Amino acid sequence: MxxxxxxxxxxxxxxxxxxxxxxxxxxxxxxxxxxxxxxxxxxxxxxxxxxxxxxxxxxxxxxxxGTYGVCVNCGKPIGVARLRARPYAELCIDCAKAVESH
Ligand SMILES: [Zn+2]
Missing domain, CATH: 1.20.58 (Methane Monooxygenase Hydroxylase; Chain G, domain 1)
Known part of the structure; x- marks a missing residue:
């Protein structure tokens, strides 16, 4: 990198x-x-x-x-598949979709 x-x-x-x-x-x-x-x-x-x-x-x-892999918005775990695709994701897929649709 x-x-x-x-x-x-x-x-x-x-x-x-x-x-x-x-x-x-x-x-x-x-x-x-x-x-x-x-x-x-x-x-x-x-x-x-x-x-x-x-x-x-x-x-x-x-x-x-110790908060890696936890959604910064809702506090739920971010899915493993999502973390594989985007290792530095801060939001779970649901919150990311909500943000993108705004
Ligand atoms: Zn979330």
Whole structure:
């Protein structure tokens, strides 16, 4: 996970360098639109990873507190199948559905 994040950060700084380097003649650069697409793709991926890492962090503190696998909303156990699919789930399937439908 952390290695994956490191690779994304490396790609991001590459993209930043390429971006600031070619900024002056962006409009005449045929690579311009491609770079913009890569840029937004990378920053999007980075955001996802940050969220994922935060959720894993929370899951780890719940393991320490002994509340891992218990729904933070209703206090019922989160199903094993759900935890397998989403190990850092904070809500049981019922509460997750309720939140998503809002
Ligand atoms: Zn629940």
């Amino acid at each position: 952390l290695a994956r994040q490191g690779r994304v950060d490396a790609s991001l700084s590459d993209a930043r360098e390429a971006r600031s380097g070619g900024q002056a003649d962006d409009e005449h650069d045929p690579e311009g639109p491609t770079m913009a697409a890569t840029w937004s793709q990378l920053t999007g991926l980075h955001d996802d990873l940050e969220v994922e890492l935060t959720e894993i962090d929370h899951a780890l503190s719940r393991i320490e507190a």
